[in-house]
Amino acid sequence: MTEITANTTFSQQINQILRIPSPLQKLNDKIFDEKSIKVFVKRDDLIHPEISGNKWRKLKYNLLNASHLGYRSILTFGGAYSNHIYATAAAGKYFDFETIGIIRGDELNINSSQTLKFATECGMKLHFVTRNDYRAMRENPQNHPLIQSFIHSKIVPEGGTNESALGGVGEMVDEITEQLGYAPDYIICPVGTGGTISGIIAKSAIKTQVIGICVLKNGHYLQEEVSRLVESNVGYQKHNFEILWDCHHGGYAKKTPQLMNFIEAFYEKYSFEIEYIYSGKMFFAFDELIKSKIMPNSTVVLIHTGGIQGLQLKNE
Ligand SMILES: Cc1ncc(COP(=O)(O)O)c(C=O)c1O
Incomplete structure (x- = not known):
């Protein structure tokens, strides 16, 4: 890298x-x-208040790397109450990245939690998927048609945990x-x-x-x-x-x-x-x-x- x-x-x-x-x-x-x-x-x-704790620490070089590689869009994963979804949406708003959230649970919508509402208000585009699809995407994002449709997005894993x-x-x-x-x-x-x-x-x-x-x-x-x-x-x-x-x-x-x-x-x-x-x-x-x-x-x-x-x- x-x-x-x-x-x-x-x-x-x-x-x-x-x-x-x-x-x-x-x-x-x-x-x-x-x-x-x-x-x-x-x-x-x-x-x-919105990008706090280890969320910022883990996002920092993900955002810098994305920016360095020419990405202006971040795609990531999480549940309805995910601190990581919340912080990524806020970081997108402050640092001018488009953000996409793949959300576990196709029964949910943007009003299912305050976290999802906040993420939407920050401009994050949410996609609600079944738990099986979520697992498949999380484990092997590049192989899934939904993720493939976001080729211009930098993928950050669930919880923001990567190298x-x-x-x-x-x-x-x-x-x-x-x-x-x-x-x-x-x-x-x-x-x-x-x-x-x-x-x-x-x-x-x-x-x-x-x-x-x-x-x-x-x-x-x-x-x-x-x-x-x-x-x-x-x-x-x-x-x-x-x-x-x-x-x-x-x-x-x-x-x-x-x-x-x-x-x-x-x-x-x-x-x-x-x-x-x-x-x-x-x-x-x-x-x-x-x-x-x-x-x-x-x-x-x-x-x-x-x-x-x-x-x-x-x-x-
Ligand atoms: C507030 C908070 N503390 C601690 C952790 C645990 O950190 P990690 O997932 O990097 O082990 C998380 C999840 O990322 C979190 O949201």
Whole structure:
């Protein structure tokens, strides 16, 4: 793939629209002090109200690559509540790309969710397909007649996870190192499709242990996918990571009363929002890890990957 660096106009636009670097916020708690552990949150949720968190990180080089290759149209995939569909539609609006969304579920329409309504308002053209067709297109997009009809569009996979995504996520790791003045001992993030953790592992120092909190019930296949993505990015295998599989609270987008109580208490304590699909499960898991796994005298950075807008829309 051609090596892309952010061209000036695009960089200027990014600086005007987005809050980069995102803040690194220190969290305080008695147990952190007792163990001499410094805990920070990388507030990627504050990058932009509509293109927030890991969505921007994963989209950045997908958009730059598309632009460099002469594409003015992005085609991507997702469900009715997809944060990625939402962010891609918004990015298209701000960075002047035509956007096309292939949506899972031919029973749906643009009014089926606030996310789909928002995407349409941003100018995204939605195509509703059966679950079987969706799977076929996602696995082998080039072979499907509907996708073939969009030859002028750059295809970005579901969740925005591909090789191009890793570069943007890696820049977040550089920001952390610069903000701290050193590489942290741990970086912790939620894991859905595996792109975010892969970008973090690829760019992190070998001394940094990367811990992923898998939010899916049967996500074990992600171990291989993450290893493959990291190797394709750095050219060799890295082993400074671990994905925890039992922190999903019943499965993707499932919640338990304990999780919801925890999220409420978290908000009361720290005055910023986390949601139950990704960041809530990560912070909940961290509450246990701090007692069992995190070494005294270490520095931990947790990644707030955004998604707050999706939750608010879901609740409307
Ligand atoms: C808000 C949010 N956090 C975390 C993730 C998980 O990231 P990844 O799919 O790169 O593993 C997602 C999904 O992309 C997400 O929407």
